[in-house]
Amino acid sequence: MDKTQNQKREEILKRLESTRERKRKRLAEMEEYLRKAYKEEFGVEPKYVGAL
Amino acid sequence: MNQPISLEAINAMAPYIVHFTQDGLLRFKTDFGVIITIDFIEDDLVTTDESYQIILANANKKKSPNDEKVKDTVLAITTQFLEEHQSALIYLCETNDGKQLARERLFKTWINAYDYGTRFFCMFTSIVDSEGINNAAAIIIRNDNPNLREIVNEFTEVSETLRQKP
Numbered sequence: 001m002d003k004t005q006n007q008k009r010e011e012i013l014k015r016l017e018s019t020r021e022r023k024r025k026r027l028a029e030m031e032e033y034l035r036k037a038y039k040e041e042f043g044v045e046p047k048y049v050g051a052l
Numbered sequence: 053m054n055q056p057i058s059l060e061a062i063n064a065m066a067p068y069i070v071h072f073t074q075d076g077l078l079r080f081k082t083d084f085g086v087i088i089t090i091d092f093i094e095d096d097l098v099t100t101d102e103s104y105q106i107i108l109a110n111a112n113k114k115k116s117p118n119d120e121k122v123k124d125t126v127l128a129i130t131t132q133f134l135e136e137h138q139s140a141l142i143y144l145c146e147t148n149d150g151k152q153l154a155r156e157r158l159f160k161t162w163i164n165a166y167d168y169g170t171r172f173f174c175m176f177t178s179i180v181d182s183e184g185i186n187n188a189a190a191i192i193i194r195n196d197n198p199n200l201r202e203i204v205n206e207f208t209e210v211s212e213t214l215r216q217k218p
Contacts, residue, residue: 034111051146
């Protein structure tokens, strides 16, 4: 891979990491909401909370 | 969710009733005691046009049988989002817990079951991250998006560039 290709790859990896970081943050908020909502709805803790 | 979406239209199509949470998530509860939330957030992988990623999460107590109503509700939400937004929609499979293969299979089953024929373009690929892990990914775009070709080319280039070793 030449220098230009390497630069392009690095730039895409940065964009990928930024996208994933935003997703991780929102997913953590969703999981917090889901734990609370499940307990309210069913009166017990959920066994699994996470991405689908 | 920062993007507007019509609950009325979703609920006209979806078998489960979908609500907004106070935090702006789309939420529904299944017949098997699973609560599912969905959100659409900005994406940085595609730069040639506006693009969003879809995030799905769930809370449950036990494994549910294959629930067709979940698939139909997720597809109703996705379809409505695309009806209201002429942007690219990306699904990036979560890989942090080792369940990515099951997630990928499920998402492919859902999307392949959908008759998006003349309205939407859909492409599956994989995106290799900096740790060399394969992340299953998909992109869905309305066929009437004037930048369709450029978006698909860019997404393909992203996938192919990251497959090459530095």
